[in-house]
Amino acid sequence: MILIHVCCGPCLLYPLAWFRERGIEVVGYFYNPNIHPYREFKARIKALEEVEALKGLNILWDKNYGLRWFIKETLMVWENPQKRCERCYVVRLKQTVKKALELKAEAFTTTLLYSIYQRHNLIREIAEDLSHKYKIPFFYEDFRKGYQLGQQEALNIGIYRQAYCGCVFSEEERYSKTRKKELNKSLKKEE
Numbered sequence: 003m004i005l006i007h008v009c010c011g012p013c014l015l016y017p018l019a020w021f022r023e024r025g026i027e028v029v030g031y032f033y034n035p036n037i038h039p040y041r042e043f044k045a046r047i048k049a050l051e052e053v054e055a056l057k058g059l060n061i062l063w064d065k066n067y068g069l070r071w072f073i074k075e076t077l078m079v080w081e082n083p084q085k086r087c088e089r090c091y092v093v094r095l096k097q098t099v100k101k102a103l104e105l106k107a108e109a110f111t112t113t114l115l116y117s118i119y120q121r122h123n124l125i126r127e128i129a130e131d132l133s134h135k136y137k138i139p140f141f142y143e144d145f146r147k148g149y150q151l152g153q154q155e156a157l158n159i160g161i162y163r164q165a166y167c168g169c170v171f172s173e174e175e176r177y178s179k180t181r182k183k184e185l186n187k188s189l190k191k192e193e
């Protein structure tokens with residue numbers, strides 16, 4: 003069995019189909035203290051519950067709302083999106099590894115590898131480091147190739163599809179033109 007960290011319902015659809023086509027058993031794990039505000043967190047849980055029921059997938063849930071945790075974790079780095087996201091990935095994947103070890107899973111992976119908006123290579127690097135450190139295989143696949151298929155299925159089944167990554171900062175980066183400009187400038191400086 004492979005434990006798959008699940009960030010949300012829409013991002014699970016394609017990877018789940020991919021595993022099932024190959025006869026590989028997966029169990030989902032929802033652990034995302036990075037999703038804010040509260041109503042958004044609830045909306046994403048509801049969408050994933052719909053997928054869980056529709057697909058008959060076993061999902062292990064951590065439904066604790068993590069705003070306070072996230073603020074503490076990112077206090078020193080929130081102004082640097084690169085570092086902020088890195089910390090966010092590390093925490094979610096480390097928790098997934100611990101859960102996978104507890105369940106004696108053969109490997110772990112994440113639906114974060116499906117999104118074309120995530121820092122794919124950074125996620126892969128972090129997961130490989132954790133795999134090495136905790137001695138559990140990381141199952142890598144570039145699920146981005148199925149991005150359109152997954153999105154289309156989410157539309158067809160009518161589940162909620164979020165418009166931003168998750169944290170309050172990403173919500174601002176999505177909707178504030180000023181913040182978008184500042185962000186682009188800081189990313190250019192980093193290049």
Ligand code: SF4
Pocket residue numbers: 036037086087088090091167168169170171172
């Ligand atoms: S933008 Fe997304 S990955 Fe980055 S810190 Fe926010 S929720 Fe986490």
